[in-house]
Amino acid sequence: MSKKPLIIGVGGGSGSGKTTVVKHILSGIGRNNIQLIQHDSYYRDLGHLPLSERKKQNFDHPSSLETELMIRHVEALKNGYQVDVPVYDFAAHTRDEKTEKVTPKEIILLDGILIFTEPALREQMDIKLFVDTDDDVRLLRRIKRDIMERGRDLEGVMRQYENFVRPMHLEFVEPSKRYADIIIPRGGENHVALEMVIAMIREKLAQIKKNNLASEG
Template sequence: MIEASKQMENGKQATNDNPLIIGVAGGSGSGKTTVVSKIIDSIGPDRVLLIQHDSYYRDLSHLPFEERTKQNFDHPSSLETELMIRHLDALRSGYPVDIPVYDFVEHTRSDDSISALPHRIILVDGILIFSEPKLRKLMDIKLFVDTDGDVRLLRRLQRDINDRGRDLNGVLNQYEKYVRPMHLEFVEPSKRYADIIIPRGGENLVALEMVTALIEGKLSS
């Protein structure tokens, strides 16, 4: 198990095992955050590093703000997935990384970053992570959170209005123009790559208990 206090001279983290990389995908508002939180609570936060695909949105500071708001943030090209892949490769090899910080109000990447050390378990969270073959290949366990579209829309409305400073019309227009079409083109088809599909997200306690037992079993082996 990785001990954060023991650093090697070359900056590499001391490690006895390769990390277990777990991907958690699903549509926007499907309940991925709840599933991830319950996994972390069950396994223990000291053993888990959470990396969110949303942190890797491309910096749009070179565009006027009005142009930034018109971008398709639900297409795979909007994310710097190649950087996430490099970071996961580094963490798997025992090296720390600096995870970007993204401003969802301004649609820009902050000058700050979050320093992340390797952990025994790495959770990767994002709606599009299974649609990227190179990223998908890095994952040992792939979970897909499956939730009805009307529930996902309501949750997205609440999040974007309360947490990201959007207005109702803007959120609905974005959903109709980008979110739903991209879900049908990229997210829903990627479900076939999942090892486990979790209906109803964090409400499905039986499925979460099974996932936790699977993770513990792989750690023990």
């Protein structure tokens, strides 16, 4: 591993296609070279509340995430240390007792809808990508994901979208687009943009390796 990893952030609204962009980067650069960390892993544990109360929480507000822990983890990885990333249960809204051991790699890839809203996290990133997709497409994707992957019903998904997802997107996510270095319209469907991103990452990685070799010499 190079001494200084390349930190890449992939942000964008819920259902924008961030996962597809992340998969494309993993495939294009090589999974062995990349350590993926998802902001969703850092949701705060709500085990102290009854399940009925947990479901009412605003999971799209920055305060719902322990971003300060993620920042410490990114800093540790940059310095070559292993970290224990939380494992979150999206059906129960609690953290698992077990954690995921994460080791540093040449590229640290950060993924999440709110990763550009916190300055201290944003400043860790060398490249910031924002995936920009129409609201109706994002809503349909979120419905499918929450029902199939997170054990929720349609009524609950729609209520959460109307009360929290959309207003929080307008207040926090959409304004954070201005911090992006590159905006990717249509997400994973924009193959031209994705190929340009892969080329840029390869170039940045090569430059970092060159600088590290020079410093060793």
